Ligand code: ADP
């Protein structure tokens with residue numbers, strides 16, 4: 001740092017900078033937050049600000065940039081998006097009354113994982129901060145959303161850390177710095193994973209001892225048994241590290257983070273990031289059509305909390321048969337009882353995002369509107385309880401049985417806060433007059449004012465006989481009596497002159513002055529009292545955070561359940577039978593997105609059985625519907641295990657422990673994923689981790705390399721899955737060679753997508769049928785498309801030749817391109833053959849001509865002969 005910034009304020013700034021390493025410091029000065037030095041350069045670039053210098057006189061003066069304080073949220077959002085941590089340094093005392101330099105302090109460090117600003121958060125998404133602690137082969141993972149108060153912890157094998165974090169979808173991950181060096185286990189486990197901003201922290205923050213102490217302190221407990229992590233050092237360490245970080249960044253105790261829930265990986269269907277992406281669960285692949293993710297299509301929730309929960313259910317479907325059936329019972333009831341569902345939706349529609357409101361109430365950031373939203377939401381609860389009398393399914397009965405009406409909270413807010421509070425607390429008028437006697441008195445004084453002034457004015461007019469006398473008010477002089485110069489003589493002696501204008505004089509009187517003090521004093525007192533009362537009410541409500549959170553969760557569950565029922569009703573879903581073996585049968589299955597977006601979607605059947613059709617090899621031309629079909633099967637499995645309905649006419653789903661997907665390079669157009677290496681790494685992941693209860697979806701594996709390579713790999717992989725893993729597998733491929741496998745392996749079966757010639761056009765029927773596709777379907781399609789019979793016959797000949805010769809060339813090209821081109825050349829030869837023959841003969845005849853020994857007549861005769869030859873071939 002240049003030594004040229006030694007004003008006291010800059011000393012203050014430097015100290016702040018030092019205490020908050022790795023952050024950009026937003027330093028409050030007057031109405032602005034200012035950034036200096038490198039912070040200024042970085043912020044100017046990210047936020048598009050103008051860069052100036054602090055002192056223009058000096059050489060190498062310090063760069064500086066600033067933002068208006070009221071626009072803080074907007075700029076914070078940009079900084080966080082750019083992956084930058086921001087330390088917010090505020091003035092801790094009023095600059096007007098401060099002696100010397102204003103006291104300043106960092107009030108909060110804002111990072112991607114610790115956002116709480118409503119404007120920076122998306123209602124639909126949780127915002128998770130995670131941490132990873134490692135002991136030996138195990139890792140503890142902590143995961144908190146401070147905008148809602150949810151806190152989870154899990155213990156997994158080190159190799160599953162990446163999957164676990166990706167399944168949660170985290171914004172920021174805390175890791176011990178020592179474990180993130182190159183080649184270390186953790187850095188390898190997290191390599192190339194989507195885990196948000198990686199924040200490296202000191203190793204001691206991840207110690208079990210520190211963690212144990214922090215957890216006890218934060219949750220106010222004596223031991224950790226209640227959280228199920230008493231004997232799990234890694235879990236304790238991970239949770240502890242989060243608590244340290246929250247204390248450091250938030251500066252206040254987060255009392256709304258009240259529960260800690262242990263998650264067990266074995267309790268959920270595992271969907272890694274690749275699979276989430278390939279199946280377009282929450283985001284669409286840019287390259288592909290409809291632009292609708294599964295979530296977008298199935299989401300029929302009415303509340304923000306319900307939406308987040310449904311998304312969690314989609315990304316973390318269940319695996320326990322009884323639990324799935326428990327949810328199904330509720331969904332079935334709400335599906336069948338449409339009026340019940342309607343009423344439930346009606347109630348839920350009036351409910352605000354209670355989790356987020358409570359986070360803001362407990363951190364002291366909520367205003368009057370939020371309290372009223374909480375109040376109005378809670379007011380709906382009695383209706384819900386009434387509605388629940390009709391419930392028959394166990395799940396709905398259990399849920400409604402634990403609804404807490406929170407009457408004391410409703411009563412308190414209802415009694416204290418006005419119906420429509422101002423957006424800003426500073427505007428005043430948030431507390432009801434009836435709530436506090438003193439407030440009511442003060443208000444009477446302040447508002448009684450208008451009448452008093454009116455009376456006073458008419459009294460003075462009569463007393464002085466000046467009918468144009470007026471009472472006015474301005475900020476400098478307060479209340480005054482104004483008399484125009486024409487009536488100056490009539491002014492009584494008791495008037496004290498205050499101000500002279502061009503055509504009038506302004507006076508005050510003792511009475512007016514006394515009155516003014518009362519009124520103005522009252523307004524200040526009202527404001528101070530209102531703030532005090534408001535904070536009291538807010539704090540009282542904050543004390544009930546646990547109860548409100550419980551109700552919020554119940555409401556979210558109701559919402560997610562009704563959403564599944566609503567969706568099932570809208571699209572004619574059925575509730576599938578759930579089984580623990582792997583026998584799986586779907587009749588009339590549809591792809592959930594295309595089912596909604598296409599006017600005519602062809603349903604397909606699927607059946608897996610341990611004894612025969614376990615590995616399905618699906619061949620068929622491009623655009624036949626292979627990719628759609630294999631994804632559809634995986635999606636229906638996932639939706640079934642969410643406990644809701646699925647688009648089919650009948651189904652039995654054998655519980656899936658994990659869905660694996662691999663989409664071949666040529667089919668995967670999303671950025672940065674098109675290398676063969678990635679393809680093989682993903683395939684390796686499948687082969688190493690799939691179990692006999694997994695569902696494997698392979699779309700064109702082996703495309704990223706030459707055909708012989710590709711076919712061989714795909715072949716070997718399929719054999720391995722079939723023989724060793726014995727997992728349900730759908731393998732779509734355009735390598736018809738692989739159809740051999742369907743014949744050789746006993747539990748593999750061939751399928752193809754039927755194509756039909758319809759009045760000379762190729763029609764894709766999108767129907768999956770038994771048997772492999774016609775080996776030379778490319779030629780078949782060419783024929784259907786109107787290529788002459790001679791050409792396609794010849795193409796078949798060439799193909800047979802090529803196949804027997806087994807030329808070392810890329811089959812892709814040979815098969816789909818070269819073959820047709822070769823055939824086309826042959827046709828050309830046929831077409832142009834007569835002319836070629838004519839040329840040949842003409843050349844031969846001409847070469848034999850001996851001009852020296854020819855008479856002119858002989859010359860003419862020769863010419864005639866050549867012309868005849870030419871004519872013979874061109875007629
Ligand atoms: P492939 O993988 O065989 O090349 P896709 O699965 O990508 O084919 O499907 C191509 C297009 O065909 C899809 O975008 C969709 O519009 C349509 N399609 C696929 N399956 C069906 C179906 N069962 N019913 C109706 N249209 C379908």
Ligand code: MG
Pocket residue numbers: 626627628667699
């Ligand atoms: Mg495809």
